[in-house]
Amino acid sequence: MKRLSLRARLTLIYGGLFLVAGLVLLAVTYVLVDQRTTQPVGMALRDAKPVVQGTEPKINGVPAEQLRVLVSRAQDDARDQTLYSLLTQGGIALLLVSVVAIAFGWLVAGRALQPLHQITGTARRIAGADVAGRGLHERISLSGPRDEVRELADTFDEMVERLDRSFDGQRRFVANASHELRTPLALNRSLIELAVTRPGASEDVRRLGELLLSVNERHERLIDGLLTLADSENELTARSRVDLAEVAAHVVDQAVRAGTGPVVDREDLAAAPVSGDPVLLERITTNLVENALRHNLPTGGWVGIRTGVVAGRSTLTVSNTGPVVPGYETAAIFEPFRRLAGERVGGGRGFGLGLSIVRAAARAHGGTVTARPRDGGGLDVTVELPPA
Structure with missing residues (x-):
């Protein structure tokens, strides 16, 4: 169940307190008015003298008891009308004022929570920085009284x-x-x-x-x-328009001229323009291809590379055959000095920096890199970058 926002809860608290205070004030007013309007019949009725000895007292020719009953009934009717008007009109007024109070409480709560929104926005921008530590130059610099x-x-x-x-x-x-x-x-x-x-x-x-x-x-x-x-991991100071398809074709040509490793398939190189550093973009592609060639089957291996624009993002995907990779271990391969075994690398298979460089360079361009295990073994490593 989705909880109400803090602003909505504060507004309900403000409005609820105002409504309770208004109801208490209306009840107290009701009791006071009721007491003030409940008075005995006037002194003239109480001190009336009989016109003739032994007869019932009269006032202006009207029997005192009958006049007392009429006056009492008139007082009761007036009191009832007064109390009814107090309840109905006071209730309507309280309802209208409560609506205004709730609207005013919404504005006051928003004003009071504005510094928290500023803090949250700054924290979200820092947490959403494409490279860890890059957004740490931001500060809240909140002004105002030195409160909590x-x-x-x-x-x-x-x-x-x-x-x-x-x-x-x-x-x-x-x-x-x-x-x-x-x-x-x-x-x-x-x-x-x-x-x-x-x-x-x-x-x-x-x-x-x-x-x-x-x-x-x-x-x-x-x-x-x-x-x-x-x-x-540093900010890009200069950018130029680069087509990932051209970069991929150049890297594949170099791999073919080297003449080592499995066959590289480059039949699906569609235009994928991006804006960035050509050297880093070439390094991304080179590291992915070298990683795919290095971690492959001893014989009968295959490496595929494709580029294009998918869902408004320029993509570069390098696929290869190789050993079966558990899905829960794919995140570890992007950490420096890490391989699938989870140990520091050694021997002649590299240092575990290739994919770390790919991730850092992709983030420097505002992009992402993900790895997905392939059925039967190997990986699909995809780099997504903002289009030029």
């Missing part, structure tokens, strides 16, 4: 400020650490290549150098992935 609502808004701003600093520090640390690690890795590569290519280098030295170069290359790819991930 103002203290709530100030406390919320303070919390968001601390979170904003924490996210910024984390992003700066990843970017700076990645940049700092590039230099020693490049130096190591140069020294190893120099040692391997020396004329007098033995076969053992050459094999060791090739192994060290492979390890160094792996570390360089990790650093490049971290840098790309950090850059993908």
